[in-house]
Amino acid sequence: MKIAKVETIRPLDHPNILWILLHDDQGNVGLGETFFGQSVIEEYVHASAAPILLGLKSALPEIAHLALTPYAGFQGGGVEQRTLGGIDIGLWDLWGKRTNLPVVDLLGGGVRDDIKIYNTCAGPDYVRKTTSQHTKNWGLKGTADSSKWEDLTAFFERPAELARELLDSGIKGMKIWPFDPAAEATNGAYISQEDLSKTLKIFEKIRNEVGMEMDLMVELHGLWQRTPVEMIMHGLAEFNPYWIEDPIRPDAIDAISFLRESTGLRIATGETVVGRRGVLPLLQKNAVDILTIDTQWTGGLTEARKVATLADTYATAIAPHDCTGPVSLAACTHLVLSQNNGIIQETVRAYLNTWYSDFTTGMPPIKDGRISVTRDPGHGVLLNPELLKSDRIIRRESVA
Numbered sequence: 001m002k003i004a005k006v007e008t009i010r011p012l013d014h015p016n017i018l019w020i021l022l023h024d025d026q027g028n029v030g031l032g033e034t035f036f037g038q039s040v041i042e043e044y045v046h047a048s049a050a051p052i053l054l055g056l057k058s059a060l061p062e063i064a065h066l067a068l069t070p071y072a073g074f075q076g077g078g079v080e081q082r083t084l085g086g087i088d089i090g091l092w093d094l095w096g097k098r099t100n101l102p103v104v105d106l107l108g109g110g111v112r113d114d115i116k117i118y119n120t121c122a123g124p125d126y127v128r129k130t131t132s133q134h135t136k137n138w139g140l141k142g143t144a145d146s147s148k149w150e151d152l153t154a155f156f157e158r159p160a161e162l163a164r165e166l167l168d169s170g171i172k173g174m175k176i177w178p179f180d181p182a183a184e185a186t187n188g189a190y191i192s193q194e195d196l197s198k199t200l201k202i203f204e205k206i207r208n209e210v211g212m213e214m215d216l217m218v219e220l221h222g223l224w225q226r227t228p229v230e231m232i233m234h235g236l237a238e239f240n241p242y243w244i245e246d247p248i249r250p251d252a253i254d255a256i257s258f259l260r261e262s263t264g265l266r267i268a269t270g271e272t273v274v275g276r277r278g279v280l281p282l283l284q285k286n287a288v289d290i291l292t293i294d295t296q297w298t299g300g301l302t303e304a305r306k307v308a309t310l311a312d313t314y315a316t317a318i319a320p321h322d323c324t325g326p327v328s329l330a331a332c333t334h335l336v337l338s339q340n341n342g343i344i345q346e347t348v349r350a351y352l353n354t355w356y357s358d359f360t361t362g363m364p365p366i367k368d369g370r371i372s373v374t375r376d377p378g379h380g381v382l383l384n385p386e387l388l389k390s391d392r393i394i395r396r397e398s399v400a
Ligand SMILES: [Mg+2]
Pocket: 219, 221, 245, 246, 271, 292
């Protein structure tokens, strides 16, 4: 599998996503993807990664992964690892195209045909208009019109209706992050009883509407310090959340472990943790119940499947991340179907129905709240031909 051309596509209408197209010497193309740091990664692809890739006798994923791992920048969520993750997904796709097999088969085969999803209640413009990761980039429209997929506004304004709507569509899990504004106001140092009680009402309304039929995932984005988040978690306990996600940053391992122990709530973390060596201490210190692995950020499918196997030796589940692009969702779905410790897949209906389907075709099918993959070769996702014709993209290429 020799690479003849490395191409990047940077859409001007999304400031965070970058696609990487890997062309082999037989005319096949693999599609990779990365999210955040778009133009910086684009530069690194052409300046550093492409010369290595183009020089490889074989760019099969394991071989290329080793070749693209530098001695400086081999760890952490920086540009090197994020480039590697994006390229690696493209190489698995290319390998699938060459062998006419879906990625799930290349991973050893699906141990299940489909898996339950949960909906992350973002709106279409969540983290969409700028590169900011703060609430000012939530893209709120000030209307909770369900036909526009404004699920973020909806979880604040009409949480019960939103939960009912999701349940009626077959989706039995939802993730919301209503504590984030309070965290931002104090850099996570303090939450008032008033803010706490007001925010807990959202969970009460959801439970009153749908009872225990809905799994509730609470996203805290690692914004908190330990004392206020402990108050939040104790407050949430009566609503029986399925998991608490990133209560504090995942590098505060002892503190997460303490929170897990003191509150008795399940902890989900891992989407920003890079590779096996990043995940291992979380497992060793009993800090995680569910690993929310992100296939691109953790270093690609090559690394992600090893992370999944490592987690399995600790009887720890994986629940792969979405929110970082259509190709990543497809890669995560192939992964979770191939791993026995896969329990659920994150999806964002506001994205699937807007920019994911505007930019790409071949999304993993979702039916009755479950996601699967097709028998299409590779991961199945292709860039929309209209996007490739548009003048709203920056295209760069490196050739052998
Ligand atoms: Mg998360």
